[in-house]
Structures are given as C-alpha cells and as structure tokens.
Amino acid sequence: MEGLSSDARALLNAVAAMSSDLELDKVLRRIVESACELTGAQFGALGVIGDHDDLSAFITHGVDDAGRAAIGDAPRGRGILGLLIHHPGPLRLAHLQEHPASFGFPANHPPMTSFLGVPVLVRGVAYGNLYLTEKADRAEFTEQDQMLVEALASAAGVVVQNARAYALSERQRTWLEATSRLDQALRPGASVHEALDLVAVAARIVSRSPTVAVLHTGPDGKPAVLSTEGREAERADEVVTIAADAVRAAFAGDRPDPVPLADERLAVAVPIRAELFGPTVLVVELDPRQERGMLSSDLDMLASFGDQASLALDRARAVADREQLAIVSDRDRIARDLHDLVIQRLFATGLQLQGVRGQVLSPVVAERIDSTVADLDTTIRDIRSTIFALQQRGSTSLRAQVTGLALEYERVLGFAPAVRTSGPIDTGVPDDIGDHLLAALREALSNAARHAHPATVTVEISCDAREVTLVVTDDGVGIPAGCRESGLRNLRTRAADLGGQLDLVPAQPRGTILRLAVPVAR
Incomplete structure (x- = not known):
C-alpha cells in the first residue's frame, strides 16, 4: 500500500477487518470498532433500525459490561439518535447537547460532547446508523473524519448485505436439514405423540426457540397441547393461552400474524395442514433480538416448515x-381359506367317520371314532375362534382381551391357559358385561394359580342371542370342603348383579369347573 495516504491505508485496513467474518453480530461489532479506530472516537455505536422506525439493536464500543448495566436499557431511537432515523444523512456536531433534538443522557451515562453520525445503507435502504462520540483530545470531528466514515459505512453496507445473505443461506440450510431429518425419523406406525414430539424437536432446533408447543385436536374435537420442547417448555401453556386467537386462526388453516409477548418476544402459530393426520398447530416463541433482521425470513421458513411437516406426517400415516x-387383506384371505377349505374338509371328514361308525362292530374302534369326531368338533370350534380373531380389526375386542388376560397368567401358572371362543363374542356382548367377564376370569385364574396348582387350564367363552357363558376348567386339587369363600363370594355377587348365575362343580377325574352365565339383554 505504498503511495497511499495514512487515512487511505487506515480505511482499507478497517474495511479488511470488518470483512474478515461472515457472522452478522461479529460483522456489526467490527464495523463499530473500525469506525472508532479510523476517527479516534472514544465511544461508538451502531443502531439497527427496526420495523417501527426504532432501534431494534444497539451495538456499542468503549463501554464495558458494567457500564452498560449501570446505564440501563439500550436507547430506542429518541433525540439525536432518532433524528438520523427519520432524516438519514451525515450529522456532525461539536456539542451535541446544544442541538434542539438533543434528549439528554440517562443516569450513569459517560459524558459525551463531539458527535458524528452516518447512516449505513443496504441496497439503498437504511439498515442502521453509525454513532461516534468523544474524539480524542476533546477535539471535534473533522470533515475528513466524516468522509472516511461515510466511505466506511458504504463498504459496511456491502459487508452487512453479504453477512445477511450468508446467515439467511445458513438458516435455510438448517431448516432443510431439519425437514429432511423429520421425514426420515417419522417411521410408519409412529403414534400421534411420537410424531408430534419429533415435530417439536425439529422446530426447536432450527428456530432456537425457548418454548415450542404442538397442539392437536383430540377425540372431543378440542385442541390440546400434546408436545412441548425448549429450555422454557414449562411456559408452553401460558404462551398458547396468550396466542389463543392466533391458534384458532391457525387451526382454521390461516397464517396469523405474530402475537407480542413480554421482553419483545413473539409467539407464532403455524398451521400444519396434514389431511390424514388431523388438524395440528405449531406454536413457536421467537426473540427477534437474537437474530437481527431475520424475523421476516424466519416467519417464511416456519410456514414452509409447517407445510413440509404436514407432508411428512401424511406420508408416515399413508405408509x-x-x-x-x-395385514387386514392377508388376514381376510387366511380367514376365508380356513372357512372355505379347512373347516369344510374337517366337517366332511367328521361326517365320513360318523357314517363309518354305524358299520363298526368293535366297541373299542367305535369309541375311538367317537373320540376322533369329538376332537374334530373341538378343532372346528377353535378354527372358528381364530377366524373371528383374524377378522377383528381393533385390538380392544373382548376376544382379544380374554386371550391377552390368559397370556398374562402364563408366568404365574407356568403354562398358557387354552382359550376357546364361539359365537359373536365381539358384537353380541355389551361393554359393561364384557368388563365383568374379564374381572371374573381374572379372579378364576388367580384362584387356580394360588390354590389348585393345576397342570392345565381351559377358558371357554360362548355367546348366543340370549346369554354369554364363561367356563374355566382346571385339573388341580379341587376345592376342599369347608373352605372360606372370599373371591368366589365376590363372583357370586357380580353374577347376581348381572342377573346371571355362578356354578362351581368338581371336574372329572379331578379339578374344578367354574361356570358363569349372564344374559346379554337385560
């Protein structure tokens, strides 16, 4: 840089210094520091102009943290600072207190006399203002200082534009990565809570929000907070309550404006228009001060994230x-094959055996044929129970609950009880009677495990148009004479309350048969 004046070299060094970083906050601080070094100013600041012609951010140089804390809140753009906001242009004063627009200083503010203010333009639009005070040796800022700072501000506008473009591209990249990870994480079969938890986590990571809430319409049709995220997640209900109108609008599919909260924060309600998943709304708390100039782009990216999340949720639900x-189609095919092929063949085999039975003279052979026919009848009933289970779509059917309850006692008994069902168990038994049957079955299996010590237990439930019958048979030690009834007394009371009857008889050659019959129409 030989041949250049000292001022030119200083300006080039200042431009190089503030261009050495792409992180917006660091760029803004380097601009202020470079302006102070270039002019010999003791104090400097850069005020970023907000959406309401005030200062949304105020970056200072020359005042330490303790001094800033003693001064109090950052200026909002009144007095001389506001003059440059409404009339952007260079302003140089020897005594700023003597200017008519001077507003004075708050308590604990350092004394300032000389002043130089220059706007920073980004693409011809005022982004902020450079404020410099207290030139060294109590001198006034010169016209040369003004020219240097104007040149620095012009270069600063380009540097800020590059930093903002870089920050925006990084934010967009982060949002795209989060959306991609969400799409990959939403595995088919994920529950509503699992899916909404993933949405909340992704939104919290990319928005850096202290509070994220995801609302979903419940079975009663009312929206409820089902997932929360963030370091201040406990405030989710409070934020949702304040933004209630925006949340209702988002549930209606609109994109409402942000709702102001305390400390200049905003609550944003984002609709997630998932057709298969159901109405969902994402509520995110944003702090525009943390990401200067990024609010508008963040709102757009949040809306885009909501659309992408809806596609991911619908895709997972569709898969x-x-x-x-x-699975249902396969079950229907298996059930159809069992009914049309297996049962028909077994039934035909049974008829053939019964036809042969009349021609058999040996009592031993006849007895074996009768036994085989009885086994075939039992097998047919078991297959029909399996067909009913295969055709049952829900997991809360009475047939499924009986099977599940029997399997619970496998660990207690040391074996799994055999379960046989017949008739329209899932459609012919009212829910309240089904609950009583399950309670009775639990009591019967508990008694068998505690007292009978059986080697086998069979559970049979049958239903017709008149009544449903539960039969539990074990081959244990039986009921000793004179034993005190406690659980059995409860079962008898339960049967009487339902208008039914409980019978307890010995099994042959050993064991006990418990039979509970209850009318299905009372």
Whole structure:
C-alpha cells in the first residue's frame, strides 16, 4: 500500500477487518470498532433500525459490561439518535447537547460532547446508523473524519448485505436439514405423540426457540397441547393461552400474524395442514433480538416448515395405513381359506367317520371314532375362534382381551391357559358385561394359580342371542370342603348383579369347573 495516504491505508485496513467474518453480530461489532479506530472516537455505536422506525439493536464500543448495566436499557431511537432515523444523512456536531433534538443522557451515562453520525445503507435502504462520540483530545470531528466514515459505512453496507445473505443461506440450510431429518425419523406406525414430539424437536432446533408447543385436536374435537420442547417448555401453556386467537386462526388453516409477548418476544402459530393426520398447530416463541433482521425470513421458513411437516406426517400415516391394509387383506384371505377349505374338509371328514361308525362292530374302534369326531368338533370350534380373531380389526375386542388376560397368567401358572371362543363374542356382548367377564376370569385364574396348582387350564367363552357363558376348567386339587369363600363370594355377587348365575362343580377325574352365565339383554 505504498503511495497511499495514512487515512487511505487506515480505511482499507478497517474495511479488511470488518470483512474478515461472515457472522452478522461479529460483522456489526467490527464495523463499530473500525469506525472508532479510523476517527479516534472514544465511544461508538451502531443502531439497527427496526420495523417501527426504532432501534431494534444497539451495538456499542468503549463501554464495558458494567457500564452498560449501570446505564440501563439500550436507547430506542429518541433525540439525536432518532433524528438520523427519520432524516438519514451525515450529522456532525461539536456539542451535541446544544442541538434542539438533543434528549439528554440517562443516569450513569459517560459524558459525551463531539458527535458524528452516518447512516449505513443496504441496497439503498437504511439498515442502521453509525454513532461516534468523544474524539480524542476533546477535539471535534473533522470533515475528513466524516468522509472516511461515510466511505466506511458504504463498504459496511456491502459487508452487512453479504453477512445477511450468508446467515439467511445458513438458516435455510438448517431448516432443510431439519425437514429432511423429520421425514426420515417419522417411521410408519409412529403414534400421534411420537410424531408430534419429533415435530417439536425439529422446530426447536432450527428456530432456537425457548418454548415450542404442538397442539392437536383430540377425540372431543378440542385442541390440546400434546408436545412441548425448549429450555422454557414449562411456559408452553401460558404462551398458547396468550396466542389463543392466533391458534384458532391457525387451526382454521390461516397464517396469523405474530402475537407480542413480554421482553419483545413473539409467539407464532403455524398451521400444519396434514389431511390424514388431523388438524395440528405449531406454536413457536421467537426473540427477534437474537437474530437481527431475520424475523421476516424466519416467519417464511416456519410456514414452509409447517407445510413440509404436514407432508411428512401424511406420508408416515399413508405408509402405515397401507401396511395395515395389507395385514387386514392377508388376514381376510387366511380367514376365508380356513372357512372355505379347512373347516369344510374337517366337517366332511367328521361326517365320513360318523357314517363309518354305524358299520363298526368293535366297541373299542367305535369309541375311538367317537373320540376322533369329538376332537374334530373341538378343532372346528377353535378354527372358528381364530377366524373371528383374524377378522377383528381393533385390538380392544373382548376376544382379544380374554386371550391377552390368559397370556398374562402364563408366568404365574407356568403354562398358557387354552382359550376357546364361539359365537359373536365381539358384537353380541355389551361393554359393561364384557368388563365383568374379564374381572371374573381374572379372579378364576388367580384362584387356580394360588390354590389348585393345576397342570392345565381351559377358558371357554360362548355367546348366543340370549346369554354369554364363561367356563374355566382346571385339573388341580379341587376345592376342599369347608373352605372360606372370599373371591368366589365376590363372583357370586357380580353374577347376581348381572342377573346371571355362578356354578362351581368338581371336574372329572379331578379339578374344578367354574361356570358363569349372564344374559346379554337385560
């Protein structure tokens, strides 16, 4: 840089210094520091102009943290500072207190006399203002200082524009990565809570929000907070309550304006228009001061994230529905084959055996044929129970609950009880009677495990148009004479309350048969 004046070299060094970083906050601080070094100013600041012609950020140089804390809140753009906001242009004063627009200083503010203010323009639009005070040796800022700072501010506008473009591209990249990870994490079959938890986590990571809430419409049709995220997640209900109108608008599919909260924060309600998943709204708390100039882009990216999340949720639900449909179709095919092929063949075999039975003279052979026919009848009933289970779509059917309850006692008994069902168990038994049957079955299995010590237990439930019958048979030690009834007394009371009857008889050659019959129409 030989041949250049000292001022030119200083300006080039200042431009190089503030261009050495792409992080916006660091760039803004380097601009202030470079302006102070270039002019010999003791104090400097850069005020970023907000959406309401005030200062949304105020970056200072020359005042330490203790001094800033003693002064109090950062200026909002009144007095001389506001003059440059409404009339952007260079302003140089020897005594700023003597200017008519001077507003004075707050308590604990350092004394300042000389002043130089220059706007920073980004693409011709005022982004902020450079404020410099207290030139060294109590001198006034010169016209040369003004020219240097104007040149620095012009270069600063380009540097700020590059930093903002870089920050925006990084934010967009982060949002895209989060959306991609969300799409990959939403595995088919994920529950509503699992899916909404993933949405909340992704939104919290990319928005850096202290509070994220995801609301979903429940079975009663009312929206409820199902997932929260963030270091201040406990405030989710409070934020949702304040933004209640925006949340209702988002549930209606609109994109409402941000709702102001305390400390200049904003609550944003984002609709997630998932057709298969159901109405969902994402509520995110934003602090515009942390990401200067990024609010508008963040709002757009949040809306885009909501659309992408809806596609991911619908895709996961569609894949899960397709897999469930394949399972249901396969079950229907198996049930149809069992009914049309297996049962018919077994029934035909039984008829043939019964036809042969009349031609058999040996009592031993006849007895074996009768026994085989009885086994075939039992097998047919078991297959029909399996067909009913295969055709049952839900997991809360009475048939499924009886099977599940029997399997619970496998660890207690040391074996799994055999379960046989017949008739329209899932459609012919009212829910309240089904609950009583399950309670009675639990009591019967508990008694068998505690007192009978059986080697086998059989559970049979049958239903017709008149009554449902529960029969529990074990081959244990039986009921000793004179034993005190406690659980059995409860069962008898339960049967009487339902208008039914409980019978307890010995099994042959050993064991006990418990039979509970209850009318299905009372």
